[in-house]
Amino acid sequence: MSMIRDLRAAVRPAFRKASGAGDAHPCEPLGDSVVDCAVYREGRRASGQLAPGAALAQVREAGEGFVWIGLHEPGExxxxxxxxxxxxHPxxxxxxxxxxxxxxxxxYDETLFTVFKTVRYVEHxxxxxxSEVVETGEVMVFTGAEFVVTVRHGGHGSLRSLRHRLESSPELLARGPSAVLHAIADRxxxxxxAVAAAVQNDIDEVEIDVFSTETTGSGGMETAGRIYQLKREVLEFKRAVGPLLRPTQLLSERPMPSIDPQVxxxxxxVADHLARxxxxxxxFDDLLNSILQANLAQATVAQNEDMRKITAWAAILAVPTMITGVYGMNFTHMPELHTRYGYYVVLVAMVAVCVAIHRGFRRNGWL
Incomplete structure (x- = not known):
């Protein structure tokens, strides 16, 4: 177990650097998961590097400001x-x-715990x-009167750029921890x-393929697989968006601890954009259901057309088969067996009947 912990401690900083988890202002080395720790007073970042406990003590001693700690995939x-x-709260x-x-x-008492599902569109x-269309991660936010603790999981959704943007707008940070929570939710x-717009393009592409003339047979089955995969990805997207509706409504409608009334x-x-x-x-989910049904209906129609063609040709070939079968019974006394031109008459009759049946099937759209 000690070897695993040592390996984890060695690997995680490299992963954080590669995934953009590192920030410009690290805390004292309390753990590999600590990304950034800062004290903000009147919307401006205080200078110096402090451990979270010391930063919180400084805020309480001054009686103003708050602490913002960023963590990435922390252990227990x-x-x-x-x-x-x-x-x-445990x-x-x-x-x-x-x-x-x-x-x-x-x-939990005077602390809010909010969970957001982050979503990233995977280019292809x-x-x-x-194909993987959407990749999900998580951002958890502890919001108190004197602090904001953000915990991020996943290789995307870094809050570094968000923190820098807020630091460049002191009037926003001056509203306290609730301004950080709003900025995260808005982000x-x-x-x-953005992901919904990209997924819309994928759905449009699949829809065009379904209603083109090149999706019958094996192409139609390939398109069905693409539709089903896209539907799975949309379902994952839906699981990230749907449950967040109620929390955003509560934050916008009801008084909450540590939430400034103006914020x-x-x-x-945010709630309006989320509802949209x-x-x-x-x-998307309903449209993909319709596209999948249309694709299956097209495959069924294509199969029916193939069966009609096979049936039509079988009916045409049944005429000469029947005639040759009758005259292949080898009875001694059969009509027209000794006629001089009987063989040629029968051949012409078979061809004429087959041509007539073929024209009838083409007229009815079977061939």
Whole structure:
């Protein structure tokens, strides 16, 4: 176990650097998961590097400002110390460590625990039956009167650029921890909008392929696989968006601890954008169901047309088969066996009947 812990400690910093998890202002080395730690007063970042406990003590001593700590995939031991310093509830801490949580908003005394599902569109040259379309991660936010603790899981959704943007707008950070929570929610929902637009392009491409004339046979089965894969990815997207509707409504409508009343108004815009994305995703799901049904119907029609052609040719060939079968019975006394031109008359009759049947089938659209 000690070897595994040592390996994890050696690998994680490299992963954080590669995935963009590192920030410009690291904390004291309390653990590999600590990305950034800063004290903000009147919307401006205080200088110097402090451990989370010392930063919180400084805020309490000054009686103003708040602490913002950023973590990336912390372990139980790494988060336990911070949880003790900031009074985080054990149940929320357990959720933050193990991840794979449903988007939600929970209140523990004067602390809010919010879970967001981050979504990233995976670029691909052409959608296939095995293409990954959306990649999900998680951002958990502990919001108190004097602190914000963000816990991120996944290789995307870094909050570094968001932190820098907020630091360049002191009037936003001056509103306290609730301004950080709003900025995170707004960033997540804006990403949803971008991903929804990209997924719409994939759906349009599949829809064009389904209603083209080249999707019959094996091509139609390949398109069905692409539709099904896209439907699975849309379902994953839907699981990220749908459960977040209620938390954003609560944040925009009800008084919450540590949420500034002025900031609560801004959550209405987030809730409105989220509702629009949810409508889009539900529409994607319904549209993909219709496209899949259309593709299956096309395959059925193509099979029926093939069967009609086979049946028509079988009917045409049945005429000469019947005549030759009759005259192949080898009875001694059969009519017209000794006629001079009987053989040629029968051949002409067979061809004439076959041509007449063939024209009839073509006239009815069977051939």
């Amino acid at each position: 031991a790494e988060l336990a110390g911070i949880a003790k310093e900031f009074g985080l 149940l929320a801490v357990e959720d933050a460590v193990h991840a794979h949580q449903r988007p939600k908003l929970e209140r 040259t052409r959608l296939t039956a095995t 997540v929902v804006d990403d949803y909008l 609560r108004t801004y959550f209405r815009d 994305v949810h409508e889009q995703v539900v529409g």
